[in-house]
Amino acid sequence: MKTEVNHYMYLTVFGLLISFIFSYMFELVYLFLSQPENTLGLNMISLLLFIGGFFVYIILLILGKTFFSIESFHLEMVSGLVGVVELRDNYTSGHSQHVADLVEAIYDNLPEKWKSSIVKSDLIQAALLHDIGKILVPREILNKRTPLDEDEYDQIKKHVEYGSRILESFEVFDKILPWIKYHHERIDGNGYYRLKWDEIPIESKIIAVADTYSAVTTDRIYKERATHKEAIEILRGISGSQLDGELVEIFVKVEKEKLEKLSIKSGFRTELEKEYMILAARNYLEY
Ligand SMILES: [Fe+2]
Structure with missing residues (x-):
């Protein structure tokens, strides 16, 4: 005060x-x-x-x-809405907030030439909403403990389309629709919609880097969660094929201490949430 x-x-x-x-x-x-x-x-x-x-x-x-x-x-x-949705689909509210926090950290480290063309609040909003389409994916698929079959995985993949369809009813979200729709695109063109390099919005590429870091630094069923150092190695391993190499290097420059603070801030509220996050990370990495 x-x-x-x-x-x-x-x-x-x-x-x-x-x-x-x-x-x-x-x-x-x-x-x-x-x-x-x-x-x-x-x-x-x-x-x-x-x-x-x-x-x-x-x-x-x-x-x-x-x-x-x-x-x-x-x-x-938006944050409240995401929290409600994530409770329903067993995906932690910590994940979307964590991705939004990481995205903000990346934005702060971007060179001026990129910063000037990106609206920070829109980018954070898109990061918070990036997985909102999972509300239309059947619960039994989202919560499945065994590996998904091809049909189930196809349904998971549809969350990007569902997300943009849900939000297109609201004019206020028009700008961020493509960023959400293409957040699983890969630089090499092997993503959900087969977009490549410059065809993928920069905002989607930023969300993809943050999403990957959030997933791999979370506990997994068959593996301990990756340390910061291991996570950076994983990001660099898929840099240039899955993730934008320049953005990965910008992310690497974010101080470890800052990322640790973000991770605490976006920590799991309950053991149940933690368990859900483990499942989400497992699905993310296996496919
Ligand atoms: Fe996603």
């Missing part, structure tokens, strides 16, 4: 300063253009400009704050 008060205090002082500079600059221009006997009128105009300038600043601040709140609220809504 104290930080928030300080924040507003600084913003108010900043606004006053801007207004003062604005009115002072006007005063200089006015003095240059008019006669000195207009002093009273000049002061009045200057004062009005000062008040007007500050008023405009406050309006802009409120608009900015409102926009920020709506954006945060929107992400909270």
Whole structure:
């Protein structure tokens, strides 16, 4: 609360300063253009400009704050929706949030040329929703403990199409639909839709790197979960075939400590969730 008060205090002082500079600059221009006997009128105009300038600043601040709140609220809504969906399909809420956190870490490390073309909040939103289509995959397939047969695996694969179909009813998600639809594409063209390299949206490629890291650093039934070092080796092993090599190297540069913190933040709430994540990772890696 104290930080928030300080924040507003600084913003108010900043606004006053801007207004003062604005009115002072006007005063200089006015003095240059008019006669000195207009002093009273000049002061009045200057004062009005000062008040007007500050008023405009406050309006802009409120608009900015409102926009920020709506954006945060929107992400909270999406996060809540994903949590409900994941409870139903036995896939942990930790996974989608973990992928979203990892995606954010990758975004922060991107070179400026990419950052400028990617909207961070849209990317995080897509990461949160990337597996939402699993709500339409039968529970018995999602929860199956034995390896999936071809038909069952085909149904799992459909979650990318289901996801984009669910979200296409909402105009607000139009932009992120292709990113969700193509998050299982591979650079070599052997993904679900056989897209290659530049045909795959950069946002989908970023989600794929984060998704893979999240899956391999989770406990698996027949193997211990990979350590950070092992996970990096796995990512590099499929770099250039499954994952975008440049993005993998950008991910590698994210500090290990930061990733560990993200993993704790997105940790499993219950043993049941942990068990579900094991199943999800097993399916991910076996196919
Ligand atoms: Fe997926």
